Amino acid sequence: xxxxxxxxxxxxxxxxxxxxxxxxxxxxxxxxxxxxxxxxxxxxxxxxxxxxxxxxxxxxxxxxxxxxxxxxxxxxxxxxxxxxxxxxxxxxxxxxxxxxxxxxxxxxxxxxxxxxxxxxxxxxxxxxxxxxxxxxxxxxxxxxxxxxxxxxxxxxxxxxxxxxxxxxxxxxxxxxxxxxxxxxxxxxxxxxxxxxxxxxxxxxxxxxxxxxxxxxxxxxxxxxxxxxxxxxxxxxxxxxxxxxxxxxxxxxxxxxxxxxxxxxxxxxxxxxxxxxxxxxxxxxxxxxxxxxxxxxxxxxxxxxxxxxxxxxxxxxxxxxxxxxxxxxxxxxxxxxxxxxxxxxxxxxxxxxxxxxxxxxxxxxxxxxxxxxxxxxxxxxxxxxxxxxxxxxxxxxxxxxxxxxxxxxxxxxxxxxxxxxxxxxxxxxxxxxxxxxxxxxxxxxxxxxxxxxxxxxxxxxxxxxxxxxxxxxxxxxxxxxxxxxxxxxxxxxxxxxxxxxxxxxxxxxxxxxxxxxxx
Amino acid sequence: xxxxxxxxxxxxxxxxxxxxxxxxxxxxxxxxxxxxxxxxxxxxxxxxxxxxxxxxxxxxxxxxxxxxxxxxxxxxxxxxxxxxxxxxxxxxxxxxxxxxxxxxxxxxxxxxxxxxxxxxxxxxxxxxxxxxxxxxxxxxxxxxxxxxxxxxxxxxxxx
Numbered sequence: 001x002x003x004x005x006x007x008x009x010x011x012x013x014x015x016x017x018x019x020x021x022x023x024x025x026x027x028x029x030x031x032x033x034x035x036x037x038x039x040x041x042x043x044x045x046x047x048x049x050x051x052x053x054x055x056x057x058x059x060x061x062x063x064x065x066x067x068x069x070x071x072x073x074x075x076x077x078x079x080x081x082x083x084x085x086x087x088x089x090x091x092x093x094x095x096x097x098x099x100x101x102x103x104x105x106x107x108x109x110x111x112x113x114x115x116x117x118x119x120x121x122x123x124x125x126x127x128x129x130x131x132x133x134x135x136x137x138x139x140x141x142x143x144x145x146x147x148x149x150x151x152x153x154x155x156x157x158x159x160x161x162x163x164x165x166x167x168x169x170x171x172x173x174x175x176x177x178x179x180x181x182x183x184x185x186x187x188x189x190x191x192x193x194x195x196x197x198x199x200x201x202x203x204x205x206x207x208x209x210x211x212x213x214x215x216x217x218x219x220x221x222x223x224x225x226x227x228x229x230x231x232x233x234x235x236x237x238x239x240x241x242x243x244x245x246x247x248x249x250x251x252x253x254x255x256x257x258x259x260x261x262x263x264x265x266x267x268x269x270x271x272x273x274x275x276x277x278x279x280x281x282x283x284x285x286x287x288x289x290x291x292x293x294x295x296x297x298x299x300x301x302x303x304x305x306x307x308x309x310x311x312x313x314x315x316x317x318x319x320x321x322x323x324x325x326x327x328x329x330x331x332x333x334x335x336x337x338x339x340x341x342x343x344x345x346x347x348x349x350x351x352x353x354x355x356x357x358x359x360x361x362x363x364x365x366x367x368x369x370x371x372x373x374x375x376x377x378x379x380x381x382x383x384x385x386x387x388x389x390x391x392x393x394x395x396x397x398x399x400x401x402x403x404x405x406x407x408x409x410x411x412x413x414x415x416x417x418x419x420x421x422x423x424x425x426x427x428x429x430x431x432x433x434x435x436x437x438x439x440x441x442x443x444x445x446x447x448x449x450x451x452x453x454x455x456x457x458x459x460x461x462x463x464x465x466x467x468x469x470x471x472x473x474x475x476x477x478x479x480x481x482x483x484x485x486x487x488x489x490x491x492x493x494x495x496x497x498x499x500x501x502x503x504x505x506x507x508x509x510x511x512x513x514x515x516x517x518x
Numbered sequence: 519x520x521x522x523x524x525x526x527x528x529x530x531x532x533x534x535x536x537x538x539x540x541x542x543x544x545x546x547x548x549x550x551x552x553x554x555x556x557x558x559x560x561x562x563x564x565x566x567x568x569x570x571x572x573x574x575x576x577x578x579x580x581x582x583x584x585x586x587x588x589x590x591x592x593x594x595x596x597x598x599x600x601x602x603x604x605x606x607x608x609x610x611x612x613x614x615x616x617x618x619x620x621x622x623x624x625x626x627x628x629x630x631x632x633x634x635x636x637x638x639x640x641x642x643x644x645x646x647x648x649x650x651x652x653x654x655x656x657x658x659x660x661x662x663x664x665x666x667x668x669x670x671x672x673x674x675x676x677x
Contacts, residue, residue: 015646015661047648186604189645217543224588225600225644227657265547265586268642282546282572284585300543342648344609349648372610381605385642415647417606431608435642441585 003036003081006054006061008111010043010196011228012189016066018051024072025053032076042197044111045351046098054093057083063093098348098367103329105337106314107190107353110197116235118243121200127245129319133208134253141212142168145315147323149335153190154180154271154308155383155412155488157334157401160315163305166295167213170303175215177206177257178280178299178306181222181229182264182271185384187343187415191309193351195222195229198313199236200245203259205312207250208319209305210257218259219299220309221276224266233261268439272487273306275441286441287487308413310339329355334400342368344381344417354399361395364418375420379504381428383412385435386492388499389425408499410492425504430458432496436489446481447490453477454497464510471501471508525563531556532564536571546572546582550589558593595630595637597675600654603640606647615651615663616640622672636675 007022008014022038029036043050052065053075062083064075071088078086090096104110113120121127133141146161167175179202183191194202206218222230237259240246248256267285270276274288277299298304314336318326327335334356340363342349347369364370364380371377379389388409390397397407404411419428433454440447454477461470478494485491501508535552539545549568553560560583569579583589601619603612616627623631623638630637646652649661655671663671 011644011659012646012649012661015649015652015659050649183645184643186643187606187647188643189647192645225641225654228659260542262544262547263551264588265551266588267586279547280544282544282582283578284581286585344606344647344650346648351648385605415606417609417647419609423609428605428608431605435604439642 003034004039004056005036005081006039006041006056008043008051009040009228010050010111010193011226012047012193013043013050013052014228016047016050017069020069021051021053021067021072024069028072028076034081036081039114041113042111042115043193044093044099045107045193046096046348047350048348049090049096049098052090052093055081055083057081059083061093063090063096064088065090098350098352101367102353103337103355104353105317105326105329106201106310107194107198107339107351108317109201110193115197115199115232116239118200118239118245121198125320126200126316127204127251129316130204130207130211130245130251132319133211134251134255138168138212138214141208141319144323145212145318148318148326149323149330149333150311150314150318150326151334151401152308153310153314153338153413155185155410157411160307160311163295163307164209164213166293167215167303167305170296172303174217174300174302175213176299176302176304177209177213177215177218177259178277178304179206179218179220179309179312180271180273180276180306181220181226181309182276183226183309183413184223184268184271185386185413185415187381187384187417188341188413189343189415190339190341190351190413192226192229194309194313195226196232199233200240201313201316202233202309203236203240203245205315206259207245207257208315209307209312211250211253211255213303213305215303215305216256216258218257219262219280220259221262221264221270221280223264223270230261230263237261267441268435269441269487269489272489275487277304277306284441286443287489289486310413331355331357331398331400332402334402338399338411338414340399341413341415342418343415345371345373345420346418347372356398356400358399359395360390360397360399360416361392363399363416364395368416368418371418371420373420373422375422377418378421378423379419379425379428381417381419381496382415383410383495384415385432386410386488386495387412387415388495389428389503390499391503393503408495408502410495425500425507426458426462429497429500430455430462432493432500433458436493440489444484444486444490446484447486447493450477450481450485450490451493454481454493461508467508467510474501528557528561528563529567532567536568540571546579550583554589559590562591596635597656598637598639599671599675600639600641600644602642602644602646602650602652604643604647606643607651610650612651615653615668618665618668619672622668631676636672
């Protein structure tokens with residue numbers, strides 16, 4: 001058996017030098033005259049260990065990381081092809097504590113094999129969900145997804161099954177499945193990881209959605225900042241078409257379903273579903289008023305399921321193992337698992353899939369290991385640029401849609417950015433307004449004008465100009481934006497601003513004036 | 519300096535792109551992407567042909583082109599360096615990274631070095647948030663930027 005070496009091709013790993021490591025390993029193999037197969041897998045998501053190289057040995061996989069090109073020679077000298085000991089030795093990858101503590105349902109396969117090998121996908125349970133689905137009545141598929149308790153993982157948390165039922169129940173000559181892969185929120189990379197590491201699970205999920213609702217065409221709208229994900233999804237669709245997973249007879253059934261990748265053009269607001277639909281139609285990415293719901297009049301005016309990548313990628317396991325299996329994980333009305341993305345100034349950053357219910361403190365301190373800089377954690381922003389900043393005093397909040405809402409926050413797409421005590425929360429609040437101003441689609445006034453006035457008012461607070469009066473003004477402005485905006489961009493920008501104001505008021509006090517120069 | 523293609527040439531190359539992509543559902547963004555790949559920007563001269571082919575007004579095409587951050591009205595430098603300025607990178611000092619890049623290149627955001635080699639742009643998230651601060655040079659992603667890596671990037675971009 002020739003040795004197999006796994007070197008991630010995931011962009012996170014590439015950003016940390018995986019390509020140089022791959023080249024060094026290939027040239028070392030050539031130099032030593034060793035025959036081995038290099039597989040470019042996705043990432044398992046432990047980015048603090050990337051580039052993490054694995055070798056398949058008689059006793060199973062052995063991981064090494066983080067590997068630098070300069071480590072390669074000594075890895076060979078240590079006999080890493082048979083799992084030999086080395087300072088980068090990590091042992092069996094699934095025993096690495098960060099990975100062993102997870103409950104991987106949606107990400108069960110991500111990062112293990114070549115993302116484009118359909119055989120590898122099937123060997124780890126892939127396509128079973130779709131096989132079950134094509135043998136079922138559409139209403140039964142929708143019922144199973146509804147009963148699983150799956151809620152939209154893009155951030156809104158709307159029950160996926162209900163969306164699907166509306167589309168199923170709406171008669172039309174044409175229906176669409178649209179996957180929202182416009183993952184623009186800072187601290188989030190779950191969609192990217194799935195598309196780069198296990199693209200077939202998304203394709204399978206979309207095909208199930210098509211079979212369930214009678215839609216025959218799917219679009220994945222991927223942001224242009226993700227060129228690797230775009231390339232991987234395009235290749236995976238080709239493979240799926242050739243294998244009959246997509247096409248006029250999905251897995252040999254009478255159901256037709258095909259899909260296409262579309263690339264965004266750098267507009268954050270297109271992550272909002274109606275704006276995304278406009279963008280797909282070739283229009284300005286301006287938000288639409290609801291109703292009509294996209295499920296009734298969506299893409300090109302036709303009934304459309306629009307779901308986030310992770311929502312769709314969670315469907316195959318629900319259709320494979322059943323609604324009860326999935327629903328069994330989680331707490332309250334938040335069922336199943338959620339891929340938490342631990343990012344920013346954190347020691348052990350990466351993707352951590354777990355059942356709902358862990359506390360924020362467990363995630364940040366125990367799993368994340370505190371800050372990368374070693375300084376105390378000052379704040380964590382949960383849910384991307386539109387999410388609230390949480391102080392340590394709220395670390396007992398369990399990761400659950402309702403629990404976060406009760407603390408004036410949101411879990412959003414489950415990204416967490418950790419900040420150490422050097423963070424200036426006034427600056428963060430100002431940035432939230434500035435970002436909203438840059439990215440506003442311009443349709444509604446609270447967002448378009450409010451964000452710019454917000455920046456100006458916060459600047460006045462920073463300058464010590466009538467701080468109390470201006471804080472009251474920002475508060476009032478946030479209230480207007482929250483209740484008067486058409487979509488979550490203007491409507492949720494108040495979350496980071498108000499949480500910074502409420503929890504870190506000291507940062508909004510005028511800076512001590514330096515002694516006046518003569 | 520590269521020569522700007524003549525408007526007749528723009529028209530014929532635009533027409534070929536339109537012919538290829540017109541059959542897609544919602545073809546405007548794919549056409550504009552392809553035009554930008556072809557010319558390095560979206561030339562004004564190509565807009566009327568698109569409007570005509572898709573049966574929409576010039577104003578609508580203009581509206582779409584100007585809505586999206588990605589579409590350029592002028593060609594960028596030979597290399598485009600995008601440096602992430604979103605929250606996860608902020609928490610790891612992306613302000614200082616941007617300041618250092620600006621100083622080394624002698625330009626600000628949305629500007630191109632005088633030799634036409636590097637355009638510097640902010641980007642709001644590359645999905646490399648657990649490897650912050652990050653950047654993208656042309657299509658290549660770079661994480662955990664430090665002074666050494668920043669200098670390497672600048673040297674590479676200038677070559």
